Amino acid sequence: MWAFIKKEFFHIFRDYRSMVILFGMPVVMVLLFGFAITNDINNARIGILDHSKDVVTREIIQKLLSSGYFKLEAYLESNEEIKRLFEQGRVKEVVVFEPDFARKMEERRGASVQVILDASEPNTANMLSSYTAGIINTYTLRHMKQQMKIPVSIQVESRMMYNPEVKSVYMFVPGVITILLMLVSAMMTSISITREKEQGTMEALLVSPLRPVQIILGKVVPYVLLSFINLIVILLLARYVFLMPVQGSLPLLLGESLLFIMMSLALGILISTVSKTQQQAMLLSMFALMLPTILLSGFIFPVENMPLILQWISHLMPSKWFIVIVKSIMLKGTGLAYFWKETLIILVMTLFFVGLSVKKFKIRLV
């Protein structure tokens, strides 16, 4: 057994491709998702068309520009310029103040601001719109309070729980952990088992006194260790590069990850039993595991917003449940009492896949 595991490590360390996948991937992915692919708005270019040019509009504009979300690209003079500006792609948003803004506001008739957005990027447009509205509302409320003219009856105060700064890293780290554990465990094991088949060494192993269970274990143990190392690397990156702490219990997080790793390994073995070549195993892992994981697990796109049929399919994705668990532990700091259902689902899936893969592995021998 020990000889087997040692040999497996030799394979991994001598193959620079697998080394790159194993250790380059987590770092690159976390950094990519953390820095490049971000949903946060920073310095969006806007245009301003101020028909009023009074104290109030100037104050509002000042508030918008000092928020850090917006950057003034152009100060417009007429309505005609708006269209051209959008067509040139110079701005994402134009804010239009109507004439006599301050006076209308004083007179309680109400003044209106028009916000025009480039919705060819719907997500960005939505966010810009709500940021703009938020800043203007805050200003108005404060303004009214100061003047004590209108009793302010309802005031909305939002507090972003678990992620006060609304950083997207908080959303991506659990997703990246899930994808990487799946990738390393399932893809790497399926590739390494099919490589033995391709090379013909699998026959030699099967003829040896090693039992099938020992062969599987010998193949799997190194990848459990490596997945764990990966997990810790990601957590360290999240902690020290993105300042995202683990709120809940670390041992619990590691335990749940171990369960998920075992499930992925079982999937990897299953893939290796149905594929004949390494390429086949790689493609199968990619298309059968990776893509659905990314698209359907709620990692990037919220499951709640999907068509019903896709929601059903997503329930079959182990990663969907795992992401819920990781988020709960990392962001909310909750314990097992809050996600025992998800844990149970993964446990059942693990048992199912382990059973199936062992059975398949044995059938191949006969």
Next chain:
Amino acid sequence: MSDREKIIGVSHLVKKFGNFTANDDLNFEVFKGEIFGFLGANGAGKTTAIKILCGLSSPTSGTVMVAGWDVGKFPDRVKERIGYMSQRFSLYNDLTVKENFRFYGGIYGLSASAIKERTAYFLKKLEMEQTRDMVLSKIPLGWKQKLAFSVAIMHDPRVVFLDEPTGGVDPITRRQFWELIYETAHQGTTVFVTTHYMDEAEYCERVSIMADGRIVALGAPAQLKENYNARTMNEVFVKIAR
């Protein structure tokens, strides 16, 4: 011949896959220190029979005794006592020669000191000591085959199964390979070999020839040539296969 110890005893072996009968009532015996040639055209059922003998597959009916144990009932006992080398090269290309020996020695339960001693012994015998720390992919195929054979008999098996061991190897290396086989058989290890080279069949003590899942001829090469009125084993084979 019957005074020699019986290493393989096959009686009424039948293996069916659904409606297809791959092995149809095979009966033969192989003795200690014998070189037994197992011939047959592709698809004649050789591979199925070898798989059963090695404990990878269980017979549909009949008994198969290898190294004193019933393969159908105690495949693990049999596996400890046999060696195996396949037509497809069975060593690891990304490990060094020494590491390959260590790995296979390890899975056959040899102690570290025994592995060391056996590795040194084989490398000296093959005059390949300088390759000890070379990665296998850098070594020529012929040398690799000889190494693979050494690895297969490292744990002193009672019988070693060679499945087309000399495929793709040049004539000189093939000759050297057969010298190794002779030496091994002389030391008391039974050699069970399949091959497509009929000149190699001549080197065997006895051969069996399979066709359509049955053994159609069994005996010493000289005797078979006489029976079929042929000058070479090649002629015998062609006459039978037709």
